[in-house]
Amino acid sequence: MNRFDRRRILARRRFLDNCSGGLGAAALAHLLGTEGRTAAVARDANPLAVKQPHFAPRARNAILIYQSGAPSQLDMFDPKPALAKWSGQSLPESLTKDLKLAFIKPNAKIMPSARTFRHYGRSGMEFSDWVPHLGGCADDICMIRTMHTEAFNHDPGALLLSTGVTQFGRPSFGSWVAYGLGSESRDLPGFVVLGSGKGPNAGSNIWSNGFLPSVYQGTRFRSVGDPILYVSNPGGINDELQRARLDTIRDLNEHRFQKTGDMEIAARIASYELAFRMQIAVPRLLDFSKEPRHVLDSYGIGEEPAHAYASNCLLARRMVEQGVRFVMLTNGDWDDHKELDKGHTKNCQIVDKPTAALVQDLKQRGLLDSTLVIWASEFGRTPMAQMDRQDEAPGRDHHPDCFSMWLAGGGIAGGRVVGRTDEIGLKPVEDKVHVHDLQATLLHCLGFDHEKLTYRHQGRDFRLTDVGGQVAEKLLA
């Protein structure tokens, strides 16, 4: 132990001694964080301390996979052989009068899917030949074919899905969960965002804390440069110097804390120490060298075009293991108004294997029971073709009235298909599930009554499900 270390420990002890009564007790607890001795007091001071939900939860963690841009459910999850029968025809007006369409007109022509579908697993759930690996998870998946939403543009749709309203400014799903449950990780944020492909629709607003305190904001792990913004030391500062800087900062902050008695200083000391632990933890998290080869291969690490997305899937599992409460994966873009065949072929090559590997890996490790996995998008795509130019291959337009999402793990019924859609996938026929219903159900799995997880802002209690939402019992195990 060098002179400096001794000096630092003395300073810390002196600081803590001075804090041992009255005003300082909470600060002490805060500094000690989850080290345990005074956890009850620490809870008052630390906004990310672990909190109990309304009732016993089925899931303790969630991985929300946001496939940005709207994948085509008709070519992946919801087979509609009847489309072939109507191919090239317009829908009768009686069916189209209420349709909200972004680009095409109601008289656009029906386009059958070029995919072939197969039954998988004991449940016999159907998946197309674009997503055979997902088919391998059929008995863990609950497929909802009758999702519907209010927005038919990307940003409003992405906002409704992640914040419950089509406008900006509300807290995101992950922020609500971090607010409600706190974080179990000592050295990682409670709500993490991983992205691949083009930036997601509605940008950082889909992991925004809105009007909740900003500690509940999603922390974006980036694929370019530092994984977390500024997590690396700047040029010239090595780890030893970084620690030395932090010691100076802590020492002087402690002096000021004693002088002013302001708890914010104690909280700032804790923030700096957590930042330093993150600097150590993050590179370890990203270091896959200790993962066995077969695990890496199952995800498709190192295989293009899947590598970036596959890495995020593996990271998501590693984060859940480390106690990160909520992981949001964003990937895209699926918005194939034209050349859908080409675009979706590539996107499915990216997502099929890694997503399936994530579900299976969680299961093998016994984590799937307590982890909700959600495959989501802002809406689906139309049974009609979009063809803006005669010399381009067709695509499909936005379809908010009827589309598919799936869930797995944490209290969800595997091997079940919920909802029936009409012959051509235009409208739900049975068991409609609104985005708010989905949100209510997911919060239910995490132990919350969605009507009671509220925050008062501008004189009103706000919640994720805005003014709607009913738990969809059929999704639950």
Added chain:
Amino acid sequence: MQGLRLDRGMEALKGSYAGPVIVPGDSAGSKLIQMVAGALDGKVMPPTGQALTPDEIGLLRTWIDHGAEWPSSDGGAEGSDAPQPSHWAFRPVAISSAPAVRDSAWPSNPIDRFVLARLEREGVGPSPEASRPTLIRRLSLDLTGLPPTAREVEAFVEDSRPNAYQDLVDRLLESPHYAEKWARFWLDLARYADSDGFRGDNFRPHAWRYRHWVIQAFDRDMPFDQFTIEQIAGDILPNRTADQHVATGFHRNTPTNTEGGSDPEEWRFEQVVNRTNTVGTVWLALTVGCAQCHDHKYDSLTQAEYYRLFAFFNNLEEVDIDAPLPGERGPYLAALPAYQRQRRELLEEHEVFERKPPWEEKVLWAAAHPGESAEWDVTFDELRTYVNLGERIIRTPPERRSVRHEKALTDFFVREYGRVLSKGEYDRLGYSELSKSLAELDRSLPRFGEAQAVHPEERPRQTHVYLGGSYKAPGIPVDPGLPAWLPAASRSNGLTRIDLANWLVSPENPLTPRVAANRVWQELFGRGLVPSSENFGSQGDKPSHPELLDWLASQFVRQGWSWKRLIKTVVMSSTYRQSSHIRADLETRDPDNALLARQARLRLPAELIRDSSLAVSGLIDTRIGGRSVRPPQPEGARRMGSSDDGGWKVSEGPERYRRGMYIQYQRMAPYPLLSTFDMPDTYEPACRRGRSNTPLQALNLLNDPVFLEAAQALAARAVTEFEGDLGRRLRQLFRLCLARDPESSEMDSLQTSWESQRAILERHPDAVEQLFAVEIPGVDRLDGATWVTLGSAILNLDEFLTRE
């Protein structure tokens, strides 16, 4: 059936927001009968309780068929909207004199008597005055947003004249930086941003002109009534100036969705909602937006009243106006003829004049025949989405279009023509190159300032109550008007935005001055006398010191709505000058400091954290106003959203070190420092900023090269400007950053830190090389590097980030 009341004659006959339910003389055509008979949407009214018997329904029918006469004695007259004077915020501002207090020595002005009277009632004494260094740092940050220089601190500490404090206040209020600091206060409310938001998030090249206008207004201490009127209705003031028109840029700060395929009317509607709610929040602190979909649950605002307010803003057209800055007109006009000639030649060469008219005809045809041709449908949709007023322009005959509009349409034509031509022909015409040449030609033209503004629509549209808040469900028509329960709101017809603005600042309206005074208090104490500064309605907080709030509000109006005088009054008080140290005796009794028995320690806002680092290191560029700047960002930070930020071409030279308030604000991908330190998201007015405390902030300040660069500049100052032995130099560093001398225990920490950091650096010459790369004669580079690391630690101290 929203808005329907059957217990009052007038209202029963008016009907619901969807229209009348009783048609006198025609029971078969009366919805009321269908409702009670269950013949409307299969629902039987009333929804609870017993349904009406056939006999009762028969009676109703007969009554309607006989003319539906309501007995005149009962509620038939106008005036059924009961005013609501009982709520404190709507009562007139009470002019009371400051109360008597026992300790007559403490108060410096009436504010203190209001505060002290309460403290004496509670048996609590005020805190002692803060130290002189704390006072000058507090005042400098509060009034100008910049820390004091070492020399300013020294001068003030040594100035023992009784007027020293007041002189300092006056000097800071006259500083040009006062306007920057308080403009930023207003820009939060005005939801200022440099981009559209949403999927395109297009950069708004002219947005800064509004910011510039706000800075100038604060610089001239423009009275708040005038400031209000110009922003709300500057475009329609008689004999308006160009500047007054620029002020209406306030209404242009709404987010805009230009996503392909969106319905322009939907987003126009959303913008009107945003504007209505903004005025409600900013001037009245009322959550009027609650009544967009239904009658307000807690306050008296009905949905119909909401849409009467909405109607004031429902006929605004967005327009970019010529607003040349001094010196721009001459060079522009000189270059214009050559520019026009070249543009004409380019267009001629590429057959634009022949090909555009038939193209226009086809677009208009597609507008009239949707669904018949996908290519032309898309062209028309894109025109509506991407060209401001695109649809209106193409529907105007060419000879009646303005030069600006014709140009916008032509540029769009060149870009879009490929959609309806074969690739071969489009390539042969060379339109992609033409598009580039035209853009290049535009860039060669000398700058001619423009500004975002609004003006009234040519053909005003009728406003309705929109059922359930949906633009697709118009109910009964309504005209512009003010809620009747607001004090002295005029009920006359034909009201304009000028009338609205005049009413906002009229002597009869107690809300505007109360709300404004409360915001100033919040800015200077971290918490308003009404903590819910965004909500003065019945669900908001009650004022902690109602008489003081009214006294401030009446002072504000009496002193000619002068922000500066109001601010001066507050900062001259003893209440403001108290120490901000936490008091153990009040820790549990008054944790929020509602009694004001001390000042508050407040973490600085994002921009001021940057400004402080740049200021103490000497890097700061203190020029006032002007365009937005783009400091360097880490690679990939911008890609978090799909944001068109104009390529984020990093500003060069001193521009890189301009104050934080000038950093280009992209709604979809804000500059990281800004969002990490709680800059509001600018979608709606922000009345209170968060002051969070997170590890990401620590990483930002520790590791962002911008802050290390500031530490390097600070080190350069240390080795060239500081004098004396190490102890004296450490003292100077501390004083430069924190405006005070270190205490002896802090001196020990500084000394130890210096030694240990220097010892580490001694073992790492490569680090020294990187941290202190300059050769200065007579300066040991190891020392230089130590100043960098130690200086950077000081720039991270809680105290440095906090206004005490």
